[in-house]
Amino acid sequence: MPDHMDASAGPARRRGDYHKKYDTIDEIYWVLEQEAKAFSPETAVSVKELAALMKRSGNLDKPPAERTLSELLGRLYRDNLYVCSDTTVDRHFPWKLECVLQRTSGNAVFYQSYAQWEQHHTEGQSPNRALRYYLQNVLTPSEWKLFADMVQVYPYISSEQSKKFLRVLNRMSHHPVLLLEDQRYAFRRDGTLDFSILEQLDDAIRRSRRVSVVYGEYRLQPHQGRLIPRLLPRAKYNPMELEPYAMVWSNGYYYLVGHHQKLGLMNLRVDRMVSVTVLAEQTKRPPSFDPTQYRDSAPVMYAGVPEHIVLRCRTKLLNVVVDFFGASVPFFDVTDDHFSVHLHIVPAGAKLFIRQYLDGVEVLEPASLRAELAQELREAAARLEED
Secondary structure: OOHHHOOOOHHHOOOOOHHHOHHHHHHHHHHHHHHHOOOOHHHOEEHHHHHHHHHHHOOOOOOOOHHHHHHHHHHHHHHHHHOOOOHHHHOOOOEEEEEEEEEEEOOEEEEEEHHHHHHOOOOOOOOOOOEEEEEEEOOOHHHHHHHHHHHHHOOOOOHHHHHHHHHHHHHHHOOOOOOOOOOOOOOOOOOOOOHHHHHHHHHHHHHOEEEEEEEEEEEEEEEOOEEEEEEEEOOOOOOEEEEEEEEEEEOOEEEEEEEEOOOEEEEEEHHHEEEEEEEEEEOOOOOOOOHHHHHHHOOOOOOOOOEEEEEEEEHHHHHHHHHHHOOOOOEEOOOOOEEEEEEEEOHHHHHHHHHHOHHHEEEEEOHHHHHHHHHHHHHHHHHHHOO
């Protein structure tokens, strides 16, 4: 890489002549985006055209000459290709500089990527045609659409927040990825998530600080002639001081996983936190803690010690088992009608699954879990049979 494009220098790099300064590089991107509107090969501009646009904009005291501009464009283009982490690329996200060759055949105009042209020609060979430059979005339309869909289906943001986020995505993508009036008819929770609490928890985890959490529970309270659930501080174990280990997304909720001095390793729903205070006391997450492994051992985020559990399930439940426990759990004894699966999870989570699909699940191990479920079912049946 040329010395004056050293990626390791970062924002504090030495400032020399105008063509080595960030303000000239920024101006190139700005002119292409704002004045040239060059977002495709059909709207790509030559070095001469870009130089004229930069002079006309008047943002630089001394715009670069065409020869200097051509050299700088070539270096910026190659940085886009080979040094994706370079500061000059990141600072102009979501754009990257593209270069094409233009040729005509009769009345038809054709464009060829300069990178493709180089693949079929020897090094140093000239294309004998003027290079043209434009800005290409680093994400495809389908990738921007994916971001937009995430915004639309996330249950913890309001409709107004969704519109705000979509405006940002539409602006960054240049082409509207999702119209603001489009609907995904996603489930919206009555109470939006307090993002300031997420920020505090992220800060505590990043700085390895203990947190004090006021945890809540819903209680029915009268409001305008009817009872509504309100999130209020829980009476027991409040406030709770934890060593925060990680944030985990599971079952449509954010959870904070951390260690409590008396209760041990536990998880708390972030949307049920009333308040969070980051404490000065330092903590250290154990090297053995693996957030993914923890999530897999507690699929419904019930606290407890994982145990070895063996289930025999009807074949029709395979999709449900994969959704619930993941595709990496060990399967065995597969027949046309049944399959068995080894689990290493918290029993409370397994019990929830078994109760939901009782007609298609048999507990093979441990015998204690089988007996516990049988007793619970007998008691439930007795209540249902009461006069």
